[in-house]
Amino acid sequence: MQSKPTIAIIGAGLGGAAVAVLLQQAGFKIKVFEQAPEFSRLGAGIHIGPNVMKIFRRMGIEEKVSAMSSHPDFWFSRDGFTGDYLSRIPLGDYALKEYGAAYITVHRGDLHDVMLSPLGSGTVQFNKQLETIEDTGSEVVMTFTDGTTDTADIVIGADGINSRVREELLGVEAPTYSGWVAHRALITGAQLARFNHNFEDCIKWWTEDRHMMVYFTTGRRDEYYYVTGVPEPEWNSSASWVDSSREEMRAAFDGYHPTVQALIDATESVTKWPLKNRNPLPLWSRNRLVLLGDACHPMKPHMAQGACMAIEDAAMLVRCIEEVGLSEYQTAFDLYAANRVERASKVQRISNANTWLRTDEDPSWCFGYDLYGTPLVDIGSKVEGAA
Template sequence: MDKQLLVAGGGIGGLAAALAATRAGWEVRLFERAVQFSEVGAGVQLGPNAVRCLQAWGLEPALNAVAAFPQHLQVRSAMHGGVLATLALGEATVRRYGAPYATIHRADLHSLLLHAVQDHPAVQLNLGHAITQHEDTGNAVLVHVEHGQGQAKPVEGDALIGADGLWSRTRTQVWQDGSPRATGHLAYRALVPAQALPAAWRAQVTAWLGPRLHAVHYPVRRGEWMNLVVIIHGNPPQDLEHWDHAANAADLAHALEGTHPALQEVVHSVAAAGLGWRLWPLCDRAPMQSADAMARGLVALLGDAAHPMPPYLAQGAGMALEDATQLQAALALHDVEVPLRLRRYALNRWQRAARVQARSQRNGRIFHATGLVRWGRDLGLRVLGERLLDVPWLYRGDGMDAGLM
């Protein structure tokens, strides 16, 4: 191991990058500003493209121990409650794409990646350490680290991966392209015991589409809990960077007035279980325009730091895992100079990630459509069904174009 990778950020993307680098024969020093590893209580959907990444790293048994594997994706009208379309998941997804569709608590995904790297002799995890700035000398990267006792001694490495999320300091220093943009969409998130919802909802992903809103719920933690997300239009909190806010359930109830009683029953299950909602103001960036948006010199971006996207294609975590897989392949090119390895990583990733960004943003407009567009959307779902819900180009990664979701 003659190369050392520095990683900014210890979330899902940062841990995946660390794991990928060790498999490419690199040593890793990861810096996480939080004093302990943790992930908020929210669910993540992993399409077969993302599950294949975990399988390749030998993490399928760990995934199977904590995830749920829904049998169907069902889309309903938030207004009249009727089924608009259904897509078979479960074994059907395995047959089509070689891997299942999984739903998982975000903390469980983070934990299984952490367990894969925390005892690895090539990985040094530094908690309570934040990279405040870096210098790319052309031959090495020098990072300046801040911790509880003040400024630490500079650390040198052969490359730096900015996996430090939506508000990435790494991106700010190198790309200087401004802050993420507020979408005007607010995500209310909650977890409830599975028994709090009718049995019919517990083994599937259910999406409710309505004018200027939609809701999704699906099982996590082996099906013992249900993750609920309701996204509405509204004014975001002033403090966008600290995205996790206490939510006012009355505001959510007001936004859902007029929706179908079955949807309102799902939403009311949170209060009935004595639990609460958290509010996430959604932000994103325009889709990337070139490989230069992901790598420059000895610095590259990964996950939300590179290509943040709204959750309307359920691919945020999946794209970070895919990034790490391609990073592994690039770092393993041991006869190639490091800047060229990072360039190869960016060239192999930017177009696909940009396409997912654009599709996610488009889906947001479709999901929340009003008037004739909403009518056409519902008709298209009723007529075309699985052809609109399936996404072969995404789940196979073969460039085929299809799908609404």
Template sequence: MARPLSIAIVGAGMGGLAAAAAFRRVGIDVTVYEQAAQFARLGAGIQIGCNAMQVLRGLGLEQRLRGQSFYPRSWNNRDWRTGEIKFDMIFGESAEQKYGAPYLLAHRGDLHAALASAVPDECVKLSHRLAGLDETGDGVRLTFANGVTATADAVIGADGVHSIVRDILFGATPVSFTGRIAYRTTYPASLLGGEKIDDCTKWWGEDRHIVIYYVKPDRSEIYLVTSQPEPEFRIESWSAKGDVRELRKAFEGFDRQVEQVLAACPDVHKWAIVDRESLAHWSDRNVTLLGDACHPMTPYMAQGAAMAIEDAAVLSRCLDGVKRDGVANAFRRFEATRKERTELVQQTSRANKWLSGKTNADWVYGYDAWNVPLAA
């Protein structure tokens, strides 16, 4: 019996774990290498679009996520001061029927844990920070900072906006700071003292916005995330703390619902929003990039993780039945299938006008990565 294709995935985020789960479905031998010593449950929400849920259903995770996540009526878009509705993107049962999968609002940690549950523990190696890649006669050799080496038929760089794999392939380039920052946090809805909020609302200001939604099916936990100008702030860490008093001051005069949510907010994290231009190419021989490593997104469409999850499904289809000498062509087909869509989402998100007025969202939420035609 022929030896299965072996793939090393660098990075155990959403895209890396989704890829590992998808590859295992088609008989690929997968090992995921993650630099962190353990998975941390970050205080953040995540919108799981219908397009991402199509993939997650195929990975057997739909029922788990339905049970842990909030099922919103809509994503409402309102004027910051008057509360006037700019556009109400209806989800719920009608969107599920239209797009073939639900739209869910989740805690980021719940989605990550669900994806991790689809990959056996023995396939994930923590505390492995990549230090080098070399093509050899036996495959691609990976060298890690802890002294470990490994060899695989192919390597996937799913290691995020600061991808080491990307730097090795195409040279190190700095990220672009957008001049904007985000505050974010999750906290118990009980702190609102009985006040109710809308299912999911983006409050559009003149030079800033705030998005607020529930992340639990019983409405017990809420999430908020902002975007506002602060050009001099350049800390990207997900763990850096912000000053909740500064946050409240920045949104003074916003709708009463916003002020209530911020008044009850106990603390926040703060990070600089960064961006990168798209790459001319994603792969070199038997190494390719996936997700934020090759097409990082600003957060304004809530589609960054979804694009990585879509990548995982499409790439698994391109690699299905492929031997080592066919990997480079499979990677070419993957890029040819995905590049136009991911660049369009990048550009649309960067403009930060998504759903600010009447919007045809079918091209985003109606995409089915398991069945979209593959490039020749």
């Protein structure tokens, strides 16, 4: 390898942003390629657990993220029809004391902006959609749809469920439609004020075959977000999302509690997204290519840990590279898989099953996890599915 090897990151979403910042802070030379023309405050809400706030502490952004976010005291689960409480999972001060960091909910766009802020201007190259990638043995050659090419010593695929890097490792295979859709909407505080209801900070309304997760996305409580999980047998659109409507929402949640009906009445714009899956991958890396996040373990959003798992992947990958040195990249990738596959697969399984925190269970195995405080397992301990 060169004296100053280059690491290319394909995709600058939350996982890509995290791995870029952590690699930069560790002194590595990086290039980040993003297919979007720019980033803007689009998207949706997101949960960040104490397990990831501790990674943000290492990145130097914990306080800024905390200051702009909502800090729910509980995760409430309630029966969608009767409103009866199914669980009250303590967060707030309890999370700070028991898990070592806050539990927050925030707008994904706001979080993304803060995560990217430590990177130098020009680090992220936009309008760079990866077309082909070739591992020559001595370097990786990347060709983009704009006709340009670039090279790197290592390539990290943080390019989501439709990862081009994953296709290079495992061949072309479309993700499968899960049979569920997610409706997403942001409601302003002014809209909420029209309704005399107790809109709790973080609540999931459940019935047997569907749910609605609702929470504030700012510390000012001026934005309230919901995301649903609703069965829909087929998805016949090639689009990543389509417009929905209040009428469709009323039909999907017919008979639900009056507070849910008020939320639907307050909705001005709602979209509908297909939820897609992949089976657990047989490998996460090969030679100079390695995957993280949705590129290797996409999951339904029902556990609110998908982005958190991508950020944990990023932190563990950098930790393993630092542990053994980039000249031993294959050992680093094997060590990364040995320390991530079991946890990520467990979260993927529980998230897809949609059972998380429906009853009063102990979430400490997830929220209390300290990536930097947990000793690394050796490569011989890796589980089935690792590279």
